[in-house]
Amino acid sequence: GAGVSQSPSNKVTEKGKDVELRCDPISGHTALYWYRQSLGQGLEFLIYFQGNSAPDKSGLPSDRFSAERTGGSVSTLTIQRTQQEDSAVYLCASSLEVGELFFGEGSRLTVL
Amino acid sequence: EDQVTQSPEALRLQEGESSSLNCSYTVSGLRGLFWYRQDPGKGPEFLFTLYSAGEEKEKERLKATLTKKESFLHITAPKPEDSATYLCAVANQAGTALIFGKGTTLSVSS
Numbered sequence: 001g002a003g004v005s006q007s008p009s010n011k012v013t014e015k016g017k018d019v020e021l022r023c024d025p026i027s028g029h030t031a032l033y034w035y036r037q038s039l040g041q042g043l044e045f046l047i048y049f050q051g052n053s054a055p056d057k058s059g060l061p062s063d064r065f066s067a068e069r070t071g072g073s074v075s076t077l078t079i080q081r082t083q084q085e086d087s088a089v090y091l092c093a094s095s096l097e098v099g100e101l102f103f104g105e106g107s108r109l110t111v112l
Numbered sequence: 113e114d115q116v117t118q119s120p121e122a123l124r125l126q127e128g129e130s131s132s133l134n135c136s137y138t139v140s141g142l143r144g145l146f147w148y149r150q151d152p153g154k155g156p157e158f159l160f161t162l163y164s165a166g167e168e169k170e171k172e173r174l175k176a177t178l179t180k181k182e183s184f185l186h187i188t189a190p191k192p193e194d195s196a197t198y199l200c201a202v203a204n205q206a207g208t209a210l211i212f213g214k215g216t217t218l219s220v221s222s
Contacts, residue, residue, distance in 0.1 A: 004155070033209065042116075042214040043156070043199070056208040091155050098207055099146045103155025 002026070004104035006092050012110045013082055021077045021107045025094030032069055033101060034077050038088040046090075049075065082111045114139045118200050118213035125190055125220050133185040133216045135200030143203035145183050146210060147176050150197045159198075190220045 005024040013019050025032050034046040045059035049069040060066070064082075069075040079086055089108050093101035115138045125131055137145065144163050148156035160169040162178040169176045173194060175186045185198055197217045201210040 035212075040214075043201075043210075043212040045204075045209040045211070048208040050208070056206065059209065093155070098203055099144045099161050099201070099210060100158050101148075101156075101210065102158070105153070105155050 004092055004094055004102055006090075006104035006107050008107055009105065010108045010110075012112065014112050015084060016081055018078065018080045019082055019109060021079075021090050021092075021109070023075045023077070023092030023094075023104060025073065025075070025092070026102055027073075029094035029096055029102070030072070031095045032075050033093045033095070034067055034075070035091045035093065036088045037091060037106070043091065046077070079109075082109075084111050087111045114202060114204055114211050116200055116202055116211055116213035118198075118216050120216060121214070122217045123219070125187075125218065127191055127220055127222045128189045130186070130188045130190070132187070133198055133218070135183040135185070135213055136181060137183070137200070137202050139202045139211075140205055143205070143207055145178055146201045146203075147183070147185055148199040148201065148212075150199055150215070156199055187218070190218070192220050192222050194218060195220045 007022045030051045032049040035043045047067045048056040064080045067077045089106040091106045093103040095101045117136045119134045147159040150156040160176040165180045167178050173188050177184045197215040199215045201212040
């Protein structure tokens with residue numbers, strides 16, 4: 001497809017389980033971002049990848065959160081030992097230019 | 113600390129009733145101000161980039177303007193299909209992320 005693809009679209013898990021969320025960016029986009037959006041809250045920056053540079057992980061809320069980007073393309077966000085406060089929509093975006101981000105439709109995570 | 117504040121939180125308009133949304137920002141060195149539109153259940157969609165005070169951008173019924181402290185998104189004669197949440201963002205100093213406001217949810221009724 002031409003857009004950013006995220007999977008799963010919905011994930012329900014039990015507290016304490018690990019989850020993996022996947023993002024397939026637009027082909028050729030060198031920058032990839034993960035954001036989190038909670039009900040009534042703005043978009044919260046999590047992590048940024050740019051080419052082969054070291055990622056900017058400054059937005060990750062705890063060491064339970066990690067992300068990798070393999071081969072400069074697909075990215076996986078992993079949340080270990082999920083907590084109820086991790087429930088949110090996780091949005092991935094890719095870009096070529098600063099500021100013009102193309103977002104996927106998000107992965108809605110519900111932690112019971 | 114870089115910060116973006118949007119107002120109002122919600123705005124209800126009648127079709128054809130023009131209005132403006134406000135985005136106030138505090139950033140150490142503006143590297144661009146960005147407007148996005150987000151429909152329910154979707155990711156945000158890019159609308160405009162503004163780089164310097166006095167700059168204006170237009171797209172259909174939307175016009176974005178920028179001053180040294182704030183940006184406005186003017187909506188002229190809105191239609192129901194303009195109903196969405198409008199998000200404003202600035203680039204952080206490192207240029208590695210956009211800092212988003214919480215958005216203004218616009219509802220236009222016919």
